Amino acid sequence: MNEDLFEDFLVKEKQRELEKLAMEEAERRTQTEEQRRSKEARAADEAVRAQAKAEIEIKNKKLQSMLSLARTCVDNLWYIEASTDTSGDTIRLYYNRNSRPLAHSTEIWMHGGYNNWSDGLSIVESFVKCNDRDGDWWYADVIPPEKALVLDWVFADGPAGNARNYDNNARQDFHAILPNNNVTEEGFWVQEEQNIYTRLLQERREKEETMKRKAERSANIKAEMKAKTMRRFLLSQKHIVYTEPLEIRAGTTVDVLYNPSNTVLNGKPEVWFRCSFNLWMHPSGALPPQKMVKSGDGPLLKATVNVPPDAYMMDFVFSEWEEDGIYDNRNGMDYHIPVSDSIETENYMRIIHIAVEMAPVAKVGGLGDVVTSLSRAVQDLGHTVEVILPKYDCLNQSSVKDLHLYQSFSWGGTEIKVWVGRVEDLTVYFLEPQNGMFGVGCVYGRNDDRRFGFFCHSALEFILQNEFSPHIIHCHDWSSAPVAWLYKEHYSQSRMASTRVVFTIHNLEFGAHYIGKAMTYCDKATTVSPTYSRDVAGHGAIAPHREKFYGILNGIDPDIWDPYTDNFIPVPYTCENVVEGKRAAKRALQQKFGLQQTDVPIVGIITRLTAQKGIHLIKHAIHRTLESNGQVVLLGSAPDHRIQGDFCRLADALHGVYHGRVKLVLTYDEPLSHLIYAGSDFIIVPSIFEPCGLTQLVAMRYGSIPIVRKTGGLYDTVFDVDNDKDRARSLGLEPNGFSFDGADSNGVDYALNRAIGAWFDARDWFHSLCKRVMEQDWSWNRPALDYIELYHAARKF
Numbered sequence: 001m002n003e004d005l006f007e008d009f010l011v012k013e014k015q016r017e018l019e020k021l022a023m024e025e026a027e028r029r030t031q032t033e034e035q036r037r038s039k040e041a042r043a044a045d046e047a048v049r050a051q052a053k054a055e056i057e058i059k060n061k062k063l064q065s066m067l068s069l070a071r072t073c074v075d076n077l078w079y080i081e082a083s084t085d086t087s088g089d090t091i092r093l094y095y096n097r098n099s100r101p102l103a104h105s106t107e108i109w110m111h112g113g114y115n116n117w118s119d120g121l122s123i124v125e126s127f128v129k130c131n132d133r134d135g136d137w138w139y140a141d142v143i144p145p146e147k148a149l150v151l152d153w154v155f156a157d158g159p160a161g162n163a164r165n166y167d168n169n170a171r172q173d174f175h176a177i178l179p180n181n182n183v184t185e186e187g188f189w190v191q192e193e194q195n196i197y198t199r200l201l202q203e204r205r206e207k208e209e210t211m212k213r214k215a216e217r218s219a220n221i222k223a224e225m226k227a228k229t230m231r232r233f234l235l236s237q238k239h240i241v242y243t244e245p246l247e248i249r250a251g252t253t254v255d256v257l258y259n260p261s262n263t264v265l266n267g268k269p270e271v272w273f274r275c276s277f278n279l280w281m282h283p284s285g286a287l288p289p290q291k292m293v294k295s296g297d298g299p300l301l302k303a304t305v306n307v308p309p310d311a312y313m314m315d316f317v318f319s320e321w322e323e324d325g326i327y328d329n330r331n332g333m334d335y336h337i338p339v340s341d342s343i344e345t346e347n348y349m350r351i352i353h354i355a356v357e358m359a360p361v362a363k364v365g366g367l368g369d370v371v372t373s374l375s376r377a378v379q380d381l382g383h384t385v386e387v388i389l390p391k392y393d394c395l396n397q398s399s400v401k402d403l404h405l406y407q408s409f410s411w412g413g414t415e416i417k418v419w420v421g422r423v424e425d426l427t428v429y430f431l432e433p434q435n436g437m438f439g440v441g442c443v444y445g446r447n448d449d450r451r452f453g454f455f456c457h458s459a460l461e462f463i464l465q466n467e468f469s470p471h472i473i474h475c476h477d478w479s480s481a482p483v484a485w486l487y488k489e490h491y492s493q494s495r496m497a498s499t500r501v502v503f504t505i506h507n508l509e510f511g512a513h514y515i516g517k518a519m520t521y522c523d524k525a526t527t528v529s530p531t532y533s534r535d536v537a538g539h540g541a542i543a544p545h546r547e548k549f550y551g552i553l554n555g556i557d558p559d560i561w562d563p564y565t566d567n568f569i570p571v572p573y574t575c576e577n578v579v580e581g582k583r584a585a586k587r588a589l590q591q592k593f594g595l596q597q598t599d600v601p602i603v604g605i606i607t608r609l610t611a612q613k614g615i616h617l618i619k620h621a622i623h624r625t626l627e628s629n630g631q632v633v634l635l636g637s638a639p640d641h642r643i644q645g646d647f648c649r650l651a652d653a654l655h656g657v658y659h660g661r662v663k664l665v666l667t668y669d670e671p672l673s674h675l676i677y678a679g680s681d682f683i684i685v686p687s688i689f690e691p692c693g694l695t696q697l698v699a700m701r702y703g704s705i706p707i708v709r710k711t712g713g714l715y716d717t718v719f720d721v722d723n724d725k726d727r728a729r730s731l732g733l734e735p736n737g738f739s740f741d742g743a744d745s746n747g748v749d750y751a752l753n754r755a756i757g758a759w760f761d762a763r764d765w766f767h768s769l770c771k772r773v774m775e776q777d778w779s780w781n782r783p784a785l786d787y788i789e790l791y792h793a794a795r796k797f
C-alpha cells in the first residue's frame with residue numbers, strides 16, 4: 001500500500017469508527033427513549049389509578065352521608081316490598097299521599113335515580129291507586145339497577161318534563177335502602193373504581209390520539225413548508241445559477257446554467273465549470289474542468305453533468321481559466337445543491353456547542369433560543385449535536401429529562417461534577433464546579449469573565465478527557481469566546497487536533513475585546529444576519545478577519561413556536577383558521593389583563609428593555625397606539641434597575657390614564673409571551689440595532705404582523721407592504737409587515753399609522769396578510785443548511 005492509499009485507508013478507518021460510535025450512540029438513545037416511554041406510560045397509568053381512587057373517595061363520602069338519611073320505610077308515608085306480580089329484582093314502592101302536596105293530583109309519578117342520583121334522573125314510573133286500603137295509598141313496580149344501594153326519588157303529578165307539582169320531602173328527596181340487593185357495598189365500590197379507571201383510561205387514550213393526529217398534521221405542514229423553501233432557495237439563485245431540472249436526482253443528467261454577468265466573472269471570454277459531489281469528498285474526486293458553452297441568445301452559459309447514483313450533494317465553482325485565474329466560489333463557500341434519491345447518506349458530523357445560555361433551561365435572551373433551535377435543526381439533518389452548559393443553581397430543571405450524574409473530574413483546583421440530561425431532545429452536559437461558581441442565583445451579573453473563562457476551559461478539558469473528538473466546537477458571543485483561543489493554545493496539538501472552532505456573534509455590543517480575540521483564533525465566524533454582518537464588517541474586532549466571517553440568518557424552532565400545538569393559547573390554529581384562532585387568543589389576553597373587549601387592534605411588545613431595543617421608540621409607540629384607539633400589551637424586563645423603575649412608573653401612570661386599554665407586565669414570562677404573540681395583531685420591534693431579532697419571526701409564525709425599524713436582521717426579514725415589494729419578490733417572498741427608517745418618533749408614526757389604519761379600514765386585506773405571514777418559512781430549514789456548509793468549509797482547512 002503506498003502512502004496515499006494508506007492515508008486514505010486511515011481516513012476511512014476513522015470514518016468507520018465514528019460511524020460505529022454514532023450508531024452505538026443512536027442505539028443507546030433509542031433504548032433510553034424506550035425506557036423513558038415505558039416509565040412514562042407506567043407513571044400515567046398510576047396517575048389514572050390514583051385519580052380514580054380520589055373520585056371514588058369523594059363519591060363514597062357523599063353516598064355515606066346519603067345512606068345515613070336513607071330508610072327502609074317511613075310510617076304511614078312510604079314503604080317497599082318485594083313485588084308479587086313479577087319475578088326477580090322488581091320491588092313495589094307504596095306511597096300514601098294523604099295530607100301530602102299531591103293529595104289532589106289526578107296522577108302520581110315517581111322521578112327517581114339511585115346512589116345519590118349518581119346517574120341523574122334514570123327511573124320514571126307511574127303509580128296506581130290501591131283500592132283495597134285505608135288512606136290514600138298508591139303503588140308502582142320499580143326495577144332498580146343492579147348496582148343500586150339506595151333508591152332516590154321524588155313524587156310528581158306527571159312524567160318528567162310534564163309535571164307541575166311535587167312532593168320532594170321538603171327538599172330532602174326520598175331515599176330508600178334497597179332490600180335484598182345483590183351487591184355488597186364493598187363489591188360495589190370495587191366495581192365503581194374499575195369503571196372510573198376504564199373511563200379515565202379511555203379519555204387519556206383519546207387525548208393521546210388527538211395529540212398524535214395533531215403532531216402528524218403539524219409534521220405534514222412542516223414537510224410541505226420545507227420542500228417549498230428549498231424550491232424557493234433554488235429559484236432565488238436563478239439570476240446567477242440554476243439547474244434543469246431544478247431539483248436534481250442521483251443517477252440522472254442535469255444542465256447547469258450560469259449567468260456570469262451577475263458575478264465576478266462578468267465579461268470574461270471563457271468560463272470553466274469545476275464540479276464534484278458530496279462536499280468534494282466523492283470517491284471519484286473532482287470532475288475534469290469543463291468549458292461552459294453558450295445557451296440561447298442571452299448571457300447564459302451551460303455545462304452538462306452526469307450525477308452519480310451515490311451523490312447526495314453537487315458542489316461546484318466557476319473559474320476564468322481551465323487552471324487558476326479568478327474564481328466565483330460564492331465568497332469561499334462554493335455552490336452546493338442537494339441531490340435527492342442518493343444511495344449514499346451524508347457524512348455525519350459531531351458538533352458540540354459550548355454556551356452559557358440555552359432555552360428553556362437557562363435562557364436570558366435570543367442567544368439561548370438559537371443554541372437550542374440551531375442544534376435541533378442540525379441534529380434533524382442527521383448529525384450528532386450536543387451542548388455543554390454550566391450547571392447554574394437557577395437552572396430550570398423541570399425542562400431537563402433524565403438528568404443524572406455522568407462523571408466527575410478534577411481540574412483547575414476543584415472537582416467538577418458533570419451531569420447529563422435531555423433538553424428539547426438534545427444531549428446536554430452540565431458542568432458543576434464544586435467551587436460554587438455557578439451557584440450564585442443568576443446567569444449573568446457576578447464576576448462573569450472569570451466564571452465563564454473557567455467554564456470554557458473546563459468544557460474543553462471535559463471533551464478531551466472523554467475523547468469526544470468533535471468535528472466542530474461551536475461557541476457563542478463574548479461569554480464562550482475564550483473557547484476559540486483556549487482551544488488553539490492548549491488543545492490544537494492534542495487528540496482533538498482535527499476539531500475546528502466556529503464562533504457566532506449574536507451581539508457585538510458586549511465584550512468586543514473578547515469577540516475580537518475569538519475572531520483571530522476561530523476557523524470560521526458568523527453573525528446572525530447578512531445585513532448585520534455588513535453593518536459590523538468595519539468594526540475593529542471584525543475587519544481584519546472578514547474573509548472567514550459570514551452572515552447567516554437565524555431561524556426559529558417550528559415545534560417550540562407552533563400555534564397549532566401550543567398549550568398556552570386557547571384555540572389551536574394554522575394559517576387556515578388564523579382569524580378564529582387569533583380572535584380567541586385576543587379575547588383570552590384581554591380577559592387576563594382586564595382590557596376592554598372592543599373591536600380594536602392590539603399592539604404587542606416582547607423584549608428585554610435595553611437601549612438596543614429603542615426604549616424611547618417603544619414608549620412613543622405605546623402612546624401613539626393608545627391615541628389611535630388601539631390597545632397595548634408590553635412584556636419586558638430590564639437588567640438595569642433604573643430602566644426597570646422608569647417603566648414601573650410608566651406602567652402606573654398608563655394603567656391610570658388608559659385604564660382597560662393598556663397593560664405593561666415588567667417581568668420575564670415565557671408562557672405569557674406565547675399568548676401575546678398569538679393574541680396581538682401587531683408586534684412592534686423598533687430596535688436601534690438588531691443583529692437578527694427573533695420576536696418578529698415568532699410574531700409571523702403566530703400570524704401577527706411585524707412593525708420594525710429597518711436595521712440588521714429586521715431589515716432582512718421584514719418587507720414593508722408599501723415599499724419593499726421588489727426586494728421581497730427578488731427573494732421569492734411577498735411583503736409581510738411595516739417598517740420605518742430613522743430613530744425618532746416620526747419613523748414610528750409612519751409605520752404604526754399605516755398599520756393601524758389598515759386594521760380599521762381594510763380588515764379583509766389585513767386578515768389575508770396574517771395568513772400570508774404564517775405561510776412564510778422563518779424556521780431553520782434554509783439557515784441550517786448554510787451552517788452545515790460552513791462546518792464543512794471549516795473542516796476543509
Ligand SMILES: Nc1ncnc2c1ncn2[C@@H]1O[C@H](COP(=O)(O)OP(=O)(O)O[C@H]2O[C@H](CO)[C@@H](O)[C@H](O)[C@H]2O)[C@@H](O)[C@H]1O
Nearest residue numbers: 365366367506607608635636667668669670691692693694
Ligand atoms: N420579558 C420576556 N418574557 C418572555 N420572553 C421574553 C421576554 N423578553 C424577551 N423574550 C424572548 O427572548 C427572545 C429575545 O430574542 P431577541 O432576538 O430579541 O434576542 P436578544 O436581543 O436577547 O438576543 C441577541 O441574540 C439573538 C439571537 O442571535 C438575536 O436575534 C438578537 O438580534 C440579539 O440581540 C425571544 O424569544 C423573546 O420572545
